[in-house]
Amino acid sequence: MxxxxxxxxxxxxxxxxxxxxxxxxxxxxxxxxxxxxxxxxxxxxxxxxxxxxxxxxxxxxxxxxxxxxxxxxxxxxxxxxxxxxxxxxxxxxxxxxxxxxxxxxxxxxxxxxxxxxxxxxxxxxxxxxxxxxxxxxxxxxxxxxxxxxxxxxGTPIIHLLRSALLADSIERIWGVLNGTTTFILNAVEEGMSFEEALKKAQELGIAERDPSNDIKGIDAGYKGVILHNITFYPFDFKKAYIEGIEGISEEKIRENFKKGSVTRLVALVEDGKVEIKPRELPMDSPLAVKGTSNVALIESDLLGELVIRGAGAGIxxxxxxxxxxxxxxxxxxxxx
Amino acid sequence: MxxxxxxxxxxxxxxxxxxxxxxxxxxxxxxxxxxxxxxxxxxxxxxxxxxxxxxxxxxxxxxxxxxxxxxxxxxxxxxxxxxxxxxxxxxxxxxxxxxxxxxxxxxxxxxxxxxxxxxxxxxxxxxxxxxxxxxxxxxxxxxxxxxxxxxxxGTPIIHLLRSALLADSIERIWGVLNGTTTFILNAVEEGMSFEEALKKAQELGIAERDPSNDIKGIDAGYKGVILHNITFYPFDFKKAYIEGIEGISEEKIRENFKKGSVTRLVALVEDGKVEIKPRELPMDSPLAVKGTSNVALIESDLLGELVIRGAGAGIxxxxxxxxxxxxxxxxxxxxx
Missing domain, CATH: 3.40.50.720 (NAD(P)-binding Rossmann-like Domain)
Structure with a gap:
């Protein structure tokens, strides 16, 4: 023992x-x-x-x-x-x-x-x-x-990137890494206002009392930088492009939804690049998660596309x- | 060096x-x-x-x-x-x-x-x-x-099960682990006959000249047993329940498809159980893959559901x- x-x-x-x-x-x-x-x-x-x-x-x-x-x-x-x-x-x-x-x-x-x-x-x-x-x-x-x-x-994205795919060269990672923004965007798609959605997220314990780190994309930016650090090399957080969800209109979100797309806060991580911004995604995109699920899509030279999806929050x-x-x-x- | x-x-x-x-x-x-x-x-x-x-x-x-x-x-x-x-x-x-x-x-x-x-x-x-x-x-x-x-x-399901999720108790694994049957079932859904679909799979190099191991579920059975071996304990292959896709009618497959479901050869692995059989799945199920993609859904006590999807074949x-x-x-x- x-x-x-x-x-x-x-x-x-x-x-x-x-x-x-x-x-x-x-x-x-x-x-x-x-x-x-x-x-x-x-x-x-x-x-x-x-x-x-x-x-x-x-x-x-x-x-x-x-x-x-x-x-x-x-x-x-x-x-x-x-x-x-x-x-x-x-x-x-x-x-x-x-x-x-x-x-x-x-x-x-x-x-x-x-x-x-x-x-x-x-x-x-x-x-x-x-x-x-x-x-x-x-x-x-x-x-x-x-x-x-x-x-x-606990979804093992870090272990996977650090110790699996040892033969592959990773080209880029796409991720939806912040559950709070997914919850809010999804609620707006289904008719709630941004404020109501945020309030509900706070009531459910999904969003913090001060939700600005989530809404402004800082939390997703942190996560994108961590993925860059382990996949490529240490990245200067100040050089990340970060756009949160506070700038998109509810109308635009619902319009996308009506024509069959969802809006999600997406992280893109490439060698020398971390970019966080809301993107319109086809409903059947592997990135089109709901709730507090998170997802990452890893593109590499040999394996092609690998998707890993699981919990992104919860005690x-x-x-x-x-x-x-x-x-x-x-x-x-x-x-x- | x-x-x-x-x-x-x-x-x-x-x-x-x-x-x-x-x-x-x-x-x-x-x-x-x-x-x-x-x-x-x-x-x-x-x-x-x-x-x-x-x-x-x-x-x-x-x-x-x-x-x-x-x-x-x-x-x-x-x-x-x-x-x-x-x-x-x-x-x-x-x-x-x-x-x-x-x-x-x-x-x-x-x-x-x-x-x-x-x-x-x-x-x-x-x-x-x-x-x-x-x-x-x-x-x-x-x-x-x-x-x-x-x-x-190369999709790292083995490494993941052997060396990630160390705190979790794995309850079961669902998987679509055989690309040939997925290709055939999908082609039948889209109107081809079983024979045509198999021939096309062979022409594309997806199916072997002798496809019986795939069609009869043996290949998926092998894979299910391997997952059982590493997740629980060594399993006797003879005790696996294996039903291939040769018994389902084209009509049934197309009928499912019309009402919004797909048919896939699904492996279920639990402690003491390996079961391979065709199952009807909602179109938006994480198991509803296409082409030669494979997928596994891991259920465990702490993390809940983890999905890993990627190539299941290819040189x-x-x-x-x-x-x-x-x-x-x-x-x-x-x-x-």
Whole structure:
């Protein structure tokens, strides 16, 4: 039995989702991979709970559910005022998991890698803005830096691009990578106003309270840059062309729909190019997804067209990607 | 620079396709993977050519194209009367590639693994009928046994099932895995008779001269069993339920089509179950592919539904899978 210790940083929707999977599938992972994953610390915005013998995840989840944050954790002596950087520095663990939205997480990702810890993240900005450096340190220290859940939730587009199709030269990737805009565009096609659609998306928890990153195409831009980073080379986010969905008229969307096309926010990624903009697509295009499904179409020299479609959001669906990476990092399976 | 020697066994459509990729992308693989792949022997049904310093692939391809078989190779002293087993036994190489249709290839696959050679195959029967033993020896000797091209050509369904979705429990897989039957059913939907459709498929090189393995569902059955083997555990082919397309009437197919459904030969793979039969599918089902595209829909506990669609046949498309495996085996990247 291989035993792995883990520091979980972030305990919101994704973090609690990850904890639930680790709790519910503990026995499954032991049997399937001969692997015991022990969470030694959990950090939210209020506190860090830390127990080198392994935290009782059931209690941690109950504390979070009942009281909203970890500072109300029952066993006082285990509650610490440690931020992410201190956790990485002071707590002994094999894998650091970042499920925060911390835009400045790069510095503690680097710290972790330098200390020989594997890093698993669903947090996009480090992978968008500091990929070259993160990859260099990960490679120097020979520890995994994994980020499946940053694009298409647990749908394994990252693993596929990093470690499948080894003989192919990838020419371009088309993707519909942002579920919020798909939901809104689809609702407008079916007669809702843009405002109503956005409000409904927020009510359903699909859109954030501040939806501007989605609507303006920033989130899709982040994802496009991540795909460029792993397929070609690190791309400067400032050079991405990004046009959101706020400029298109409801009439145009419905007119397209009437003549049999849908409008979707499409990412196009080529060598040296990341372009995000709304495009009119035939109804039977592989890119014409609905709901929070995401899709990517990969064009390459030998295989031609490869389509991968799956969840692009959701708590369980995102935890699927994070925990898959945790297992990969734990088994030290090579990750090209 | 890592140098890898390779024995290529089989020099028909797939074999020459593999040789072409290795020839044309030689420089690309050197730059991308720091890897030099040297083909030290090529075997077809007439002869083996062997050169420890590396065979000139351009000449080998020209010989094959001009004279149809390798026994006409110009440099007499390099032509040997060696079959696959002798090649594996006598020729020093790191990777053995099987792109034959040899139903009895298991014995030389095992021989290769026992000698510490990696095996890459597009040849299905060993993976269908002897998976348990092959996997055991591969694992004991710690050498890769890889077979991406046995299902969906180079579309990386095998790699995905073996090494992605590590946190998910897979519940079932639906697949349309045989392009010949899709082509025929689609042609019948569009008005052709079954016989005409089959003849056209043969003219286009989609169907074999003896198409019974496709028509009767055997080929799809092989593929279903391979998916079961890697997802759950080795499955006894005799226990698969297999119904081909020869029993359905043209009228029924066209009637379905008129009311908006298509008929496809669908594989269903669950724990302890492989079932191949024609099914009526809504036009907008993810399984409703056309042409030689193949598709698989994977259902799992966390991610929900994942669809992967791509080439299921074709020379370049199959070579894509074989060469990807050759690179994986060469880099000794772990393959779970």
């Amino acid at each position: 291989k035993e792995i210790s883990l520091s979980l940083i972030g305990f919101g929707n994704v973090g609690t989702g990850v904890a639930e999977v680790l709790l519910n599938k503990h026995q499954y992972f032991k049997e399937k991979y001969n692997l015991e994953i022990k969470v030694v610390s959990i950090t939210d915005s209020t506190a860090t709970i830390w127990d080198p013998n392994g935290i009782n995840l059931k209690e941690a989840l109950e504390t979070k559910e009942s009281f909203g944050s970890l500072k109300f954790w029952g066993n006082e002596y285990e509650v610490y005022e440690l931020g992410a950087y201190e956790v990485v520095e002071e707590i002994d663990s094999d894998v650091v998991v970042d499920v925060t939205n911390d835009k400045n997480a790069t510095k503690w990702h680097l710290k972790a890698l330098k200390n020989g810890k594997s890093v698993v993240t669903s947090n996009k900005p480090p992978v968008v803005f500091s990929y070259r450096e993160l990859l260099r340190v990960s490679s120097e220290k020979d520890v995994p830096y994994l980020f499946e859940a940053t694009v298409m939730a 369980k669906e995102t935890a699927s990607g994070v925990v898959s990476d945790i297992i990969r990092a734990s088994l030290k399976t090579k990750y090209l | 890592k140098e890898i020697s390779l024995s290529l066994i089989g020099f028909g459509n797939v074999g020459t396709g593999v040789a072409e990729v290795l020839l044309n992308k030689h420089q690309y693989f050197k730059e991308k993977y720091n890897l030099e792949i040297k083909v030290v022997s090529i075997t077809d049904s007439t002869a083996t050519i062997w050169d420890p310093n590396g065979i000139n692939l351009k000449e080998a391809l020209e010989t094959k194209e001009s004279f149809g078989s390798l026994k006409f190779w110009g440099n007499e002293y390099e032509v040997y009367e060696l079959g696959a087993y002798e090649v594996v036994e006598e020729i020093d190489s790191d990777v053995v590639v099987d792109v034959t249709n040899d139903k009895n290839a298991t014995k030389w696959h095992l021989k290769a693994l026992k000698n510490g050679k990696s095996v890459v195959t597009s040849n299905k029967p060993p993976v269908v009928f002897s998976y348990r033993e092959l996997l055991r020896v591969s694992s004991e000797k710690d050498v890769p046994y890889l077979f991406e091209a046995t299902v969906m050509a 370049k498309e199959t070579a894509s899978g074989v060469v990807s495996d050759i690179i994986r085996a060469s880099l000794k990247t772990k393959y779970l």
